[in-house]
Amino acid sequence: MSVMFLMATMGLYLVGTAFFLAYLLRRSEALSKVAIGVTAIGFLSHTAALLTRMTEAGHVPFTSFDEAMSFFSWALVLVFLVVELRHRIHVLGSFILPLALLSLLSAAALPKAVPTLEPVLRTVWLHVALSMLGTVGFAVAFVAGIMYLIQDGLLKSKRFNVLYTKLPPLDFLDHLNQQSILLGFPLLTLGIITGAISAEFARGSYLNWNPEQTWALVTWVFYFIVLMGRITVGWRAKRAAYLTIIGFAGVILTFIGVVVKGHGPIA
Amino acid sequence: MDIIVVGLSHKTAPVEVREKLAVPDSRLGEALCRLCAYPGVKEGVLLSTCNRVEVYAVVDQVEAGYARVQEFLADTHLSLSSEQLTPHLYWYTGDRAIGHLFRVAASLDSMVVGEAQILGQLKDAYEVALAHKASGVILNKLVKKAISVAKRVRTETRIAEMAVSVSYAAVELAKKIFSNLGEKTVLLVGAGEMAKLAAQHLIRNGVRRVMITTRDSHSAIELAKRFNGVPVPFDEFQRELSEADIVLCSTGAAHYIIRSEEVQRAVRQRMNRPIFLIDISVPRNIDPAVKDIDNAFLFDIDDLEMRVEQNREERRREAGKAERLIEQEVDVILQWLKSLEVTPTILALRRRAEEIKHAELEKSMSRLGHLSPEERTAVEGLASAIVNKLLHGSLVTLKTEADSAGGSLFVEAARRFFNLDDAPAADPVTDPDRSVKPVPVAGYSDPEQESPEPAQQKDS
Numbered sequence: 001m002s003v004m005f006l007m008a009t010m011g012l013y014l015v016g017t018a019f020f021l022a023y024l025l026r027r028s029e030a031l032s033k034v035a036i037g038v039t040a041i042g043f044l045s046h047t048a049a050l051l052t053r054m055t056e057a058g059h060v061p062f063t064s065f066d067e068a069m070s071f072f073s074w075a076l077v078l079v080f081l082v083v084e085l086r087h088r089i090h091v092l093g094s095f096i097l098p099l100a101l102l103s104l105l106s107a108a109a110l111p112k113a114v115p116t117l118e119p120v121l122r123t124v125w126l127h128v129a130l131s132m133l134g135t136v137g138f139a140v141a142f143v144a145g146i147m148y149l150i151q152d153g154l155l156k157s158k159r160f161n162v163l164y165t166k167l168p169p170l171d172f173l174d175h176l177n178q179q180s181i182l183l184g185f186p187l188l189t190l191g192i193i194t195g196a197i198s199a200e201f202a203r204g205s206y207l208n209w210n211p212e213q214t215w216a217l218v219t220w221v222f223y224f225i226v227l228m229g230r231i232t233v234g235w236r237a238k239r240a241a242y243l244t245i246i247g248f249a250g251v252i253l254t255f256i257g258v259v260v261k262g263h264g265p266i267a
Numbered sequence: 268m269d270i271i272v273v274g275l276s277h278k279t280a281p282v283e284v285r286e287k288l289a290v291p292d293s294r295l296g297e298a299l300c301r302l303c304a305y306p307g308v309k310e311g312v313l314l315s316t317c318n319r320v321e322v323y324a325v326v327d328q329v330e331a332g333y334a335r336v337q338e339f340l341a342d343t344h345l346s347l348s349s350e351q352l353t354p355h356l357y358w359y360t361g362d363r364a365i366g367h368l369f370r371v372a373a374s375l376d377s378m379v380v381g382e383a384q385i386l387g388q389l390k391d392a393y394e395v396a397l398a399h400k401a402s403g404v405i406l407n408k409l410v411k412k413a414i415s416v417a418k419r420v421r422t423e424t425r426i427a428e429m430a431v432s433v434s435y436a437a438v439e440l441a442k443k444i445f446s447n448l449g450e451k452t453v454l455l456v457g458a459g460e461m462a463k464l465a466a467q468h469l470i471r472n473g474v475r476r477v478m479i480t481t482r483d484s485h486s487a488i489e490l491a492k493r494f495n496g497v498p499v500p501f502d503e504f505q506r507e508l509s510e511a512d513i514v515l516c517s518t519g520a521a522h523y524i525i526r527s528e529e530v531q532r533a534v535r536q537r538m539n540r541p542i543f544l545i546d547i548s549v550p551r552n553i554d555p556a557v558k559d560i561d562n563a564f565l566f567d568i569d570d571l572e573m574r575v576e577q578n579r580e581e582r583r584r585e586a587g588k589a590e591r592l593i594e595q596e597v598d599v600i601l602q603w604l605k606s607l608e609v610t611p612t613i614l615a616l617r618r619r620a621e622e623i624k625h626a627e628l629e630k631s632m633s634r635l636g637h638l639s640p641e642e643r644t645a646v647e648g649l650a651s652a653i654v655n656k657l658l659h660g661s662l663v664t665l666k667t668e669a670d671s672a673g674g675s676l677f678v679e680a681a682r683r684f685f686n687l688d689d690a691p692a693a694d695p696v697t698d699p700d701r702s703v704k705p706v707p708v709a710g711y712s713d714p715e716q717e718s719p720e721p722a723q724q725k726d727s
Contacts (some may be wrong), residue, residue, distance in 0.1 A: 155443065156558065158570050160577055164443070170541055171445040235539025237562045 002056055010108065012042030013077075013101040020094040026197035027162060030144050032090035039097060043077045046104075050074060060125040068128050069255075073100040075136040083140075083176070091166040095143040103192035124198045131191030131216070135251055137184020138223065144177040145241035152238055159231070177244055178230060185223050194215055209263030215254035224246050268309070268675065269329045270405065270604075272364040273336040273356060274321030277378050281354035287344040287674065288352075290315040295392070298343065299401040305335040309674075310403040312396040312410060314371070316388045318378055323368060325405045325675075329360045360436045362597050365409065369593045371421040372413040374427070381426040381582050385415050404675045405607070409600065416596045426585040429578035434464035436574045437545050437566075438472050441513055444543050444564060448473040449511040455479045455496070455502060456524070458486050459517025461547045461568075466494060466515055478511065480504040482518065505529050509536035517547040527556040530563050537562075545571070606688065607678050609669035613662055620654045 050071065056062060082097040094248035103116065151167040154160070167173075195216070196206040207213055226243045229235030233242065275285065279670055290298050295313060302311040302322065309323035322339065326332025337356065341349040351613030353594040359367050374385050393410045396402040402410065421427055429439070445451050453474050455466050458481050466477065481487040485496040499507050508514070508529055518523060525544070530553075536541060544565045546553040550583045557565045580714065605611065627652050632638070638646070 028371060151443070155564050157441075158566070158573070160574055167443075169446040170444045175446075237539045237541060239539065239561075243466075 002053035005045050005052060006104075006108065009042050009046040009049055010101070010104055012038050012045060013073075013097060013104060016042055016093070016119050017097045017101050020090075023090065023167065024094045027163060033095070035093055035097075036084060036090065039077065040081060043081060044075070046070075046074045046077065060129075063118050066107040069103045071129065072132045072135060072139075072240060073104040073107065075133055076100045076103070076139055079136055079140055087168075087172075089168045089172075091147075091168070092143070095147060096140070098191060099139060099143065126193055127194040127198050129191075130187050130194055134184045134186075134188030134191050135184075135214055137180045137187060138219075138244070138248050138251050140242040141177045141180035141184065144173045144180060145244040148173040148177065148241040149238070149245075152241075170237070174240060177240055178236070181223060181227055181244065185227060188216075188220055188223070192220060212254060214233065219250040219254055222250055268405075268608075269326055269332065269360050270323070270364045270409065271326055271329060271332045271335055271336065271358065271360045272321055272323050272367055273340065273358050274319060275352075275355045275357065275378065276319035276433075278376070279357060282348075284352075284355050285317070285320060287347060288315075288320040288340060289317065290320070290343060292395075295395045299396055299399045301342070302339050303401050305339060307331050308335055309699055310406045312392055312406050313401075314389060314392045316385065317606055319371070319376075321371070323364070323406060325403065331424075331618075333358050342366070342508070344619075362601055365600050366593060366597045368409060368413045369416045369596060370590075372417040373589055373593065374417070375586050375593075377590055379431060380579075380586055381429075381431070383421075385428060386414065387633045389417075390414060391453070404679050405604070408603065412596065412600055416593060419596075422431075424581055424585040424588045426589055426623060429581055431575055431582065432464075433547070433568065433571045433575055434461055435468050436571045436578070437465040437515070437547075438468045440551055440564075440566060440571075440574070441469065441543055444541050445512060449475060449479070452476040452478065452510055453513045453515060454499075454504070454507065454511035455490070456514065456516040457481055457518030457520075457548065457552070458521075459547055460488060461514045462517035462545075463490070465545065465547070469513065469515075470494060474513070478504075478507060480507075482520075487546045503687045508533040508542075512542060513538070514542065514544040514553075515543065515547070517554055520552055523552060523554045525553040525557070527554045527560065530554075530557045531560055534562050547571070604725070606682065607675050608719045609665055609674070609678055612678050612681055612687065613665060616658065616662065616665075616681065616685055619685055619687060624650050624654050624678050675677070 016035050016039040019031055019038060021037055023031040039187060053067070076096060077100050080093055080100075083092060147167055148170060150163065151170055151173065154164045154167070155170070195213075199213075200206050226235065226240070226247060229243075275288065277285070289626065292314060295315065299311055299313055302308060302324070305328040308324050309327070312323045314321045314323070320340070322336045324332060324336055326335070333446045337349050340356075341347050341352055355446055369375070372386055372389050374381050374383065377385055389410065393402070393414075396406070396410075441448060441451075448469065451474055453469055453476065455462060455477060459658060470477065471679055477494045478492075478499050479487045479494065479496050480499040480501050481499050484498070484500065487501070490496070490499040505525070508525070509532070513532075514525070518524060530542065530544070534540075539562050541562045541564060544557060546551055546565065546567045549568060553565060553567075555565070555567070557563055593649065628647060631646065632643070635646075665677060667680055668674055676715065
């Protein structure tokens, strides 16, 4: 059942992505309506997939890496829909939905075995959920950063093309960047703390410097510096955009670290 | 009965001709009365603006109508003869006349495509025609439709959306950098016309804080009053640069008055918040090197003009969409006009009566039980007689009045009285209440409306 919903979701996100990319290049506003509609339906299907998976597995479904990625993708689409509802910036979907689709596809590419957890590890889901939500914040900041650099470049080179007309104002993008990090950072912090506690339960040590933990800490320190830089010395606008793009690369490396370490229960 | 338009516009006539023909508002009513006094002219609307003078009329015969209206136009100015006007005029009838009116209303025929003024002017012209009873059923419907078409074009295409003036292009650009102009500060350097205009547009779009500096401190104070802003001494304004989110520069100076280092410093003081600089002066007053500074966005007059030109092109593209929309709407009006013609109306009326008669007869026959063929014929004859007697008067009136001044009014009235344009609402045979009603007015399908052509052939 959950697999069926997941397949449907992937199909819908694929169609949504296609429409969003077409919207990026065409002057038609109707394209965005279709794209948003398809994405919203996809989101419902995705929610159904997560819920059915939960009942099938008998626990909260973020215990394996593929489940975590699916949850990440779900939360990313949720954030997009919320921002879309509030600000009506359709073009955000052209950047976020491909990312959501990619993470869902990568989740699907990984083995699907529902892992059986030792009872003591059941609390791990909280660590995964928090880390993933924090990552969603960084992903949105990353997208806002890319959009910022594009719009900045278009304004600087005075190329007033279709993309220019569709991208939101620079300060909106900078603000979105800031808010996403402000939300993502505390969530990641909590994620790391709960992760360390779980590790203590599982292995008797809070930290054992595996690639996942190392990169998570590096990422945390990096975003801490980015946030502080913004507040104290004005690392905003273009610089913030660059930094958040680099930061997200760190996040992706963390993900790869998890995969290298071996998928399955995260702890 | 035909719709015609005769007129001239900025596309066909130079201003020397247009100004002679233009009818001032105060004399519009009198001119309309004169127009409608011409034989064969049944309805008229006169649209007179600085870019066009057009007469829309409903006439008996197209060619004669053209001649009458041209005469009328020539009569508005003594020094013009009808022949002199000919090279500047255009004449349209039927769908082309309707399409022209729609295009004018939607501002597709305007000098600046997409400008909104023409719609108001058309509304005014219509009001005057209404007040002087110069317009009738057809032109009333037509002008109302033109106004709604214009609104549809405005909402469904982006024809009126884009900035087509240099000063407004500055606002458009500002909105791509700042999402909320309400909390931004504008620094106006110099008192150039274009910069003042741009400042005005920015204020209208939400900007509340304005700082003004001019070399002559007197005019800065003057301008500050006008824009409800703060005057800043000219030799100190560079220090205020970091306060400004938007800098509008247009002075007569022959050198750079805002240098790269100053902007650099301002950006640093602003903690990298973007600053938007517009240099509308020639020669330029802001060092072009500013464009290389991160988070400073400099645009000069050429950049703005390029943007305006792009938008003009975009409007032309949108105009194509509008044209297609107008074609659809012209078809709608043509359908309606067709329904106003007297022959199809008479046919529809007969058909409707025939249907009622049939349905009622059938119902009664089944109730009366067995009738002899003679009795049957008698009942049928009675029904036919009543229907025919009732209709006869109406039909004769319709035929005779069709060619009179109020002809279309009669036809429209007949169609409404007998519900000839109604869609079928209920099945007449299965409706149980039907027999109670003295005259069932609704509930009959009207083949006339769905396919006028075949119905005509069948009946004639």
